[in-house]
Amino acid sequence: MxxxxxxxxxxxxxxxxxxxxxxxxxxxxxxxxxxxxxxxxxxxxxxxxxxxxxxxxxxxxxxxxxxxxxxxxxxxxxxxxxMGVVFQQFNLFPHLSVLDNVTLASRVVHGVPRERAEREALALLERVGVGDKARAHPDRLSGGQQQRVAIARALAHEPxxxxxxxxxxxxxxxxxxxxxxxxxxxxxxxxxxxxxxxxxxxxxxxxxxxxxxxxxxxxxxxxxxxxxxxxxxxxxxxxxxxxxxxxxxx
Amino acid sequence: MISDLQRERLAHRRSRSRRSTLIALVSTVVFAAVAWFTVTSSPGWPRVRRSFFDLETARRSLPAVLDGLWLNVRVLVVCEVLILVLALGIAALRTLRGPVWFPVRVLATGYVDLFRGLPLIICLYLVGFGLPGLRLTGLPRDPVVLGSIALVLVYSAYVAEVFRAGIESVHPSQLAAARSLGLDHGRTMRIVVLPQAVRRVLPALLNDFVALQKDCGLISVLGAVDAVRAAQIASASSYNFTPHVVAGLLFVLLAVPSARLADLVSRRAARRWGAA
CATH class of the missing domain: 3.40.50.300 (P-loop containing nucleotide triphosphate hydrolases)
Structure with a gap:
C-alpha cells in the first residue's frame, strides 16, 4: 500500500x-x-x-x-x-435489534454465517461498551449508546x-x-x-x-x-x- | 465548464439510458404482439369477438349506458362527501381516551368491525330489500337512495380506519406541543393532528375512492338503472354481451383521472414533506 x-x-x-x-x-x-x-x-x-x-x-x-x-x-x-459510514442522526434501523443492526451487512452482503457474524458483532459491541444491550432495540438506548452501536455497525465489515x-x-x-x-x-x-x-x-x-x-x-x-x-x-x-x-x- | 472526464461520463450515462429505453420498448412490443397473437389465434376467438366486441352493438348501446353512468357519477359524488364526514367522525371517536368514552369507543369499534366484515353485496340486499320491507312511513323506497346508504355504511368503516391510521401516525410530541400551548383536545385534533394525518393518508383515501367508483355499479342489483343495469337491458335485447364491455370501459375511463390525481397528490405531498 x-x-x-x-x-x-x-x-x-x-x-x-x-x-x-x-x-x-x-x-x-x-x-x-x-x-x-x-x-x-x-x-x-x-x-x-x-x-x-x-x-x-x-x-x-x-x-x-x-x-x-x-x-x-x-x-x-x-x-x-x-467504507463505513456513521451519520449524525445514527440512522439505526428501529425495527431490528442492536445485534441485527450490526450483523445485517455481514450476513446479507458478505454472506457470513449468522453464528460467526453474531460472535464478531458481540465482541465489537463489547469493545464499544454496549455489549449488554445486544438484544435490545435502538429506541431503548441513549443517544450516546445508539451512536456507539452505529459505529460498531460501520466497523462490522472491516472497512x-x-x-x-x-x-x-x-x-x-x-x-x-x-x-x-x-x-x-x-x-x-x-x-x-x-x-x-x-x-x-x-x-x-x-x-x-x-x-x-x-x-x-x-x-x-x-x-x-x-x-x-x-x-x-x-x-x-x-x-x-x-x-x-x-x-x-x- | 466541465472536464473531459465528466463529459465522457455523461456520454456513457446517456448511452446507457438510451439502451435501457430501447430494451423496455422492444420487450413491451414483443409481449403485446405475443398476447395479441395468442388471443386472436385461439379457436373460439371469432365467436368471442362477435358476442363481446361487436362495434355496431356497442354504438347502439352507448347512449343508454352513458345515461346510466351519469347516475353512477352523481351517486359517487354524494356518497364520497357523506363517507368523508361519517368516517372522520368515527375515527375521531375511536381515538378518544379515558374511561368516560368507553361506550362510545366500543360503539365505533363495533361499527367498523361489522361493516368492514360484511360483504357489500349482502349489505346492499339487507338495506335495499330489508328496509322497505319494514313498511315504515318516511323511509326511502328509491333503490338509488337505498343503494347509496349501503355504500356509505360499508365504505365509512374502511375510510374511518384509514383516518385512524393517519391520526395515530402523528407523533405524540406534536400533541404535547399543541397541548402545551393551551389547545384543548378538540382544537388539537382539528388544527394540529388532522391536517398532518389527512396529508399522510391521502393516497390511501384516493385509493378507496377509486374502489368506490366501480362499486357504485353494484346498486344495479337493487334495480337502479345505472350503467351496469343499462348494459344488462341492452344485452338482453340484443343477445350480445358487448354493452357490458362498453360499461366496463367507461368505468375504467372514469377511474383513470382519479388514479392520476392520486399519483399527483402523493407526489406533491412527498415533496412538501421531504422539504420539511
Whole structure:
C-alpha cells in the first residue's frame, strides 16, 4: 500500500444553481485521521456523501485505493463495502435489534454465517461498551449508546476507510465524551478516518491533519496546531473567532 | 465548464439510458404482439369477438349506458362527501381516551368491525330489500337512495380506519406541543393532528375512492338503472354481451383521472414533506 486510501480530485457537486462543492482536492493516507471543519453549509457533509457515493458527483473523481469509484461503470454497491459510514442522526434501523443492526451487512452482503457474524458483532459491541444491550432495540438506548452501536455497525465489515459525519452533533453534551473517547481509541488503533466535526478541541487532539472548508472550497489544510493555532487564511481566522466567541474552542 | 472526464461520463450515462429505453420498448412490443397473437389465434376467438366486441352493438348501446353512468357519477359524488364526514367522525371517536368514552369507543369499534366484515353485496340486499320491507312511513323506497346508504355504511368503516391510521401516525410530541400551548383536545385534533394525518393518508383515501367508483355499479342489483343495469337491458335485447364491455370501459375511463390525481397528490405531498 503505497498510494493514499482515498483521493479526491477536483470534486464538484451542485444542487440546482447552488455549487456546494467547487473543486475539492483531498488525500487520506493509511492510518491517517483527517478532520473536516467549516461552517454549516460549507460542504463537509456533502463531501462525505460524495465519497460514499450516496450522491452522484457533477465533476471530478473519487479514487479509492487508486480506483475511480465515481465512474458510472463501477458498481457503487461493491465500492461502498470498503467504507463505513456513521451519520449524525445514527440512522439505526428501529425495527431490528442492536445485534441485527450490526450483523445485517455481514450476513446479507458478505454472506457470513449468522453464528460467526453474531460472535464478531458481540465482541465489537463489547469493545464499544454496549455489549449488554445486544438484544435490545435502538429506541431503548441513549443517544450516546445508539451512536456507539452505529459505529460498531460501520466497523462490522472491516472497512478500509471510516467516514464520520458530525457524529456528536445530535448528542447531549454529557454523552459527547463517550463517543469521542471511542473515536480516539479507533484512531489509536490505526484506523483510517475522514470525519466532519464541530468539536474543535477534539480535532486538535486526534487529527493528523485538519482541513478547513469554506463555500465548497478547501481553503486551508495542515497539522491541527497550524490550522487551528496560526491559520494562514483570513476566512479560517474569522471562522475560528466565531467558534471561540461561542465558547466551543477549549 | 466541465472536464473531459465528466463529459465522457455523461456520454456513457446517456448511452446507457438510451439502451435501457430501447430494451423496455422492444420487450413491451414483443409481449403485446405475443398476447395479441395468442388471443386472436385461439379457436373460439371469432365467436368471442362477435358476442363481446361487436362495434355496431356497442354504438347502439352507448347512449343508454352513458345515461346510466351519469347516475353512477352523481351517486359517487354524494356518497364520497357523506363517507368523508361519517368516517372522520368515527375515527375521531375511536381515538378518544379515558374511561368516560368507553361506550362510545366500543360503539365505533363495533361499527367498523361489522361493516368492514360484511360483504357489500349482502349489505346492499339487507338495506335495499330489508328496509322497505319494514313498511315504515318516511323511509326511502328509491333503490338509488337505498343503494347509496349501503355504500356509505360499508365504505365509512374502511375510510374511518384509514383516518385512524393517519391520526395515530402523528407523533405524540406534536400533541404535547399543541397541548402545551393551551389547545384543548378538540382544537388539537382539528388544527394540529388532522391536517398532518389527512396529508399522510391521502393516497390511501384516493385509493378507496377509486374502489368506490366501480362499486357504485353494484346498486344495479337493487334495480337502479345505472350503467351496469343499462348494459344488462341492452344485452338482453340484443343477445350480445358487448354493452357490458362498453360499461366496463367507461368505468375504467372514469377511474383513470382519479388514479392520476392520486399519483399527483402523493407526489406533491412527498415533496412538501421531504422539504420539511
Amino acid at each position: 503505497s498510494g493514499p486510501v482515498l483521493s479526491v480530485r477536483g470534486l464538484v457537486k451542485s444542487y440546482g444553481a447552488d455549487r456546494v462543492l467547487d473543486g475539492v482536492d483531498l488525500d487520506v493516507h493509511e492510518h491517517e485521521v483527517v478532520v473536516l471543519i467549516g461552517a454549516s453549509g460549507s460542504g463537509k457533509s456533502t463531501l462525505l456523501r460524495c465519497v460514499d457515493l450516496l450522491e452522484e458527483v457533477d465533476d471530478g473523481q473519487v479514487l479509492l485505493d487508486g480506483q475511480d469509484v465515481s465512474d458510472p461503470r463501477v458498481d457503487a454497491d461493491v465500492a461502498r463495502r470498503a 478500509r476507510l471510516l467516514l464520520l459525519d458530525e457524529i456528536t452533533s445530535a448528542l447531549d453534551p454529557e454523552l459527547v465524551g463517550e463517543v469521542l473517547t471511542l473515536v480516539r481509541e479507533l484512531a489509536a488503533q490505526g484506523r483510517t478516518i475522514l470525519m466532519a466535526t464541530h468539536e474543535m478541541g477534539f480535532a486538535k487532539q486526534v487529527a493528523d491533519r485538519v482541513c478547513f472548508l469554506d463555500r465548497g472550497r478547501l481553503v486551508e489544510s495542515g497539522p491541527p496546531e497550524q490550522v487551528l493555532g496560526e491559520p494562514e487564511h483570513e476566512r479560517t481566522r474569522q471562522f475560528l473567532r466565531r467558534i471561540v466567541a461561542a465558547g466551543r474552542l477549549v
